Amino acid sequence: MKAQRITWKEHFRNALWLAKTTLSVTSWHGVIWVLLLPIIGLSSIVLNYFSAQIVQELIHAVEQHISQMPLALFRLFIAYICTELLIKVFTIASRYFELRKNYLFDEKIQIKKLEKIAQLDIQYHEDPEFQSMIERTSSTLGWRGPNAFVAISNFFASTITSVMLVSILLTLEPIIIILLLIPIYLNYLVDKQSGERIWNIWSSNGEDRKHASHALYGLSNLQVLQEAKIYGFANYLIVRFRKAFANFNNRVIAPLTKQSFHYVLTALISVILFTGIHYWLLTQVLQGNLTIGNYTFYLVSLATVSSSFTSLQRYLSMFIEQSPFLQDTRIFFSLQEKIKKPLSPKSVLQMAPKIEFRNVSFKYPNSKKFILKNVSFTISPTEKIAIVGENGAGKSTLVKLLARFYDVTSGEILINDVNIRDIDLTSYYKLWGVLLQRFAQYWFTVRENIGLSNIEDIENTSLVQRAAKHVGADKMINKLTHKYETSLSTDFKDGVELSGGQWQSIGIARGIFADPTFIILDEPTSALDALAEEKVFTEINAATKQATTIIISHRFATIRNVDKVFVLDKGIIVEQGNHQELMIRKGLYYKMFTAQAKGYE
Ligand SMILES: Nc1ncnc2c1ncn2[C@@H]1O[C@H](COP(=O)(O)OP(=O)(O)OP(=O)(O)O)[C@@H](O)[C@H]1O
Numbered sequence: 332m333k334a335q336r337i338t339w340k341e342h343f344r345n346a347l348w349l350a351k352t353t354l355s356v357t358s359w360h361g362v363i364w365v366l367l368l369p370i371i372g373l374s375s376i377v378l379n380y381f382s383a384q385i386v387q388e389l390i391h392a393v394e395q396h397i398s399q400m401p402l403a404l405f406r407l408f409i410a411y412i413c414t415e416l417l418i419k420v421f422t423i424a425s426r427y428f429e430l431r432k433n434y435l436f437d438e439k440i441q442i443k444k445l446e447k448i449a450q451l452d453i454q455y456h457e458d459p460e461f462q463s464m465i466e467r468t469s470s471t472l473g474w475r476g477p478n479a480f481v482a483i484s485n486f487f488a489s490t491i492t493s494v495m496l497v498s499i500l501l502t503l504e505p506i507i508i509i510l511l512l513i514p515i516y517l518n519y520l521v522d523k524q525s526g527e528r529i530w531n532i533w534s535s536n537g538e539d540r541k542h543a544s545h546a547l548y549g550l551s552n553l554q555v556l557q558e559a560k561i562y563g564f565a566n567y568l569i570v571r572f573r574k575a576f577a578n579f580n581n582r583v584i585a586p587l588t589k590q591s592f593h594y595v596l597t598a599l600i601s602v603i604l605f606t607g608i609h610y611w612l613l614t615q616v617l618q619g620n621l622t623i624g625n626y627t628f629y630l631v632s633l634a635t636v637s638s639s640f641t642s643l644q645r646y647l648s649m650f651i652e653q654s655p656f657l658q659d660t661r662i663f664f665s666l667q668e669k670i671k672k673p674l675s676p677k678s679v680l681q682m683a684p685k686i687e688f689r690n691v692s693f694k695y696p697n698s699k700k701f702i703l704k705n706v707s708f709t710i711s712p713t714e715k716i717a718i719v720g721e722n723g724a725g726k727s728t729l730v731k732l733l734a735r736f737y738d739v740t741s742g743e744i745l746i747n748d749v750n751i752r753d754i755d756l757t758s759y760y761k762l763w764g765v766l767l768q769r770f771a772q773y774w775f776t777v778r779e780n781i782g783l784s785n786i787e788d789i790e791n792t793s794l795v796q797r798a799a800k801h802v803g804a805d806k807m808i809n810k811l812t813h814k815y816e817t818s819l820s821t822d823f824k825d826g827v828e829l830s831g832g833q834w835q836s837i838g839i840a841r842g843i844f845a846d847p848t849f850i851i852l853d854e855p856t857s858a859l860d861a862l863a864e865e866k867v868f869t870e871i872n873a874a875t876k877q878a879t880t881i882i883i884s885h886r887f888a889t890i891r892n893v894d895k896v897f898v899l900d901k902g903i904i905v906e907q908g909n910h911q912e913l914m915i916r917k918g919l920y921y922k923m924f925t926a927q928a929k930g931y932e
């Protein structure tokens with residue numbers, strides 16, 4: 332995120348967004364809390380007023396040598412007690428609603444964030460800038476947002492009490508207000524300057540913070556911990572963490588030191604001015620222009636208005652410091668999908684689809700390099716296709732395009748002769764059974780891990796069992812303590828850690844469980860042993876005769892029996908045909924095949 336100067340108009344919009352968001356997620360708890368703030372402030376002014384009047388009445392009674400409690404004094408006394416009691420009740424209520432509001436905010440805002448994350452396209456999630464944005468969002472929603480909301484609510488409350496106090500002091504001497512405002516303004520300038528510096532540091536040192544948080548995350552990740560133990564690099568990570576953290580902190584602390592020094596100066600100016608005004612008030616009493624009761628009230632009001640102004644300034648600065656972060660999060664919540672939904676989406680029939688690429692070229696949004704170049708092919712319904720090619724040839728990218736995670740840069744993808752851009756993706760995804768190269772491993776039970784691809788039947792253990800049997804995972808699962816109800820994360824009670832190949836068979840079972848008519852397997856058996864692999868393929872073929880199938884694999888044994896092989900080289904399809912045809916051609920396929928076969932001799 333670039334360092335930026337934010338205009339007052341934008342600050343205002345950020346404040347409005349924050350208030351609207353917070354109040355909408357905390358409902359009336361938040362509203363009551365906000366309203367109680369000025370009520371408490373105003374009650375305190377009333378309390379001061381009663382207290383000053385009591386002094387006045389007391390002096391009057393003493394001067395008149397009245398020893399019985401005068402009725403006027405008694406009434407003031409009762410009013411004073413009642414007000415004090417009210418303030419206590421309001422304060423307790425305020426604390427209660429504040430807690431309720433905080434809990435609600437925490438819960439609801441995280442849900443909103445998850446919903447947004449789920450709504451946005453995969454291409455956002457592959458973008459490092461977006462990842463940084465999500466990371467910043469965590470601190471904004473965790474404490475910056477709530478702090479800024481406290482700031483604007485108190486700013487609102489302080490404005491109300493300040494207006495009240497100013498109108499009281501105006502009856503005395505207007506110039507006093509101006510004198511009181513001088514140190515406040517100076518403080519504001521100090522805060523504004525250091526706030527901008529801190530924001531610049533935060534926004535320009537993203538790398539340091541990312542390093543710190545990755546190191547922190549890394550050392551709570553089992554895979555990292557295992558390697559760290561064996562290679563003995565835990566300390567290296569800790570040092571990286573410490574350096575990144577210290578680098579960042581050092582830069583933030585410097586402006587804070589300078590800020591404190593400036594605060595001392597403005598405090599000094601403030602004390603001098605306040606003393607002057609107080610001295611003037613004393614002379615007014617001595618000259619008989621002011622009663623002692625009013626003197627007391629004005630003096631207290633002066634102190635209160637001064638601290639009220641200070642609060643106004645502090646809250647404003649507090650808000651301004653957080654405002655850029657709020658703006659960032661506001662933008663996050665307003666992000667829209669990049670994959671445009673068609674105006675009149677066409678549903679896909681629930682049967683094996685025909686797939687066609689017509690002169691498809693593609694480069695990733697933030698890159699200039701074409702990953703796929705002018706790719707054309709047709710896959711007929713129920714045809715079994717394999718794609719081979721070297722690492723980085725563009726095979727997985729092709730799958731992302733088929734899933735419309737990205738739109739092609741040029742050319743067309745047709746599903747049953749309809750452009751993928753006009754297709755209703757929900758109906759299209761219903762055809763899919765997929766095992767992606769980097770597939771997910773859920774911390775749920777075995778049953779859920781398989782059942783997630785067809786949520787409606789996730790409770791149906793016998794269906795789940797059938798899918799597991801198809802891919803030969805059934806035996807392994809039945810050996811687990813709780814069989815299909817075993818949790819697949821050691822973070823949970825009786826949870827187990829599966830092997831890479833076992834996970835892969837769970838992943839394939841998940842694909843089969845979706846009852847697909849379009850199957851995409853991106854290196855599905857790379858972690859399986861040769862026997863398991865053969866079995867899986869026989870089973871998959873038997874189970875999915877009626878499905879169009881694309882298999883990406885580096886293992887030639889796997890793909891010998893497919894109908895057609897596409898050979899992808901640096902984004903171009905250089906050969907296609909079945910195994911025999913390609914072997915006769917003696918091209919790239921032949922070269923790769925014989926290289927691998929040699930390894931087995
Ligand atoms: N999100 C992305 N942004 C930019 N470039 C990307 C992105 N994802 C992949 N690439 C690049 O696209 C090229 C093709 O990657 P792809 O994953 O499609 O290769 P592959 O053929 O599946 O390789 P492998 O056999 O190793 O799985 C690579 O150079 C890769 O660096």
Ligand SMILES: [Mg+2]
Pocket residue numbers: 726727728768853
């Ligand atoms: Mg790949």
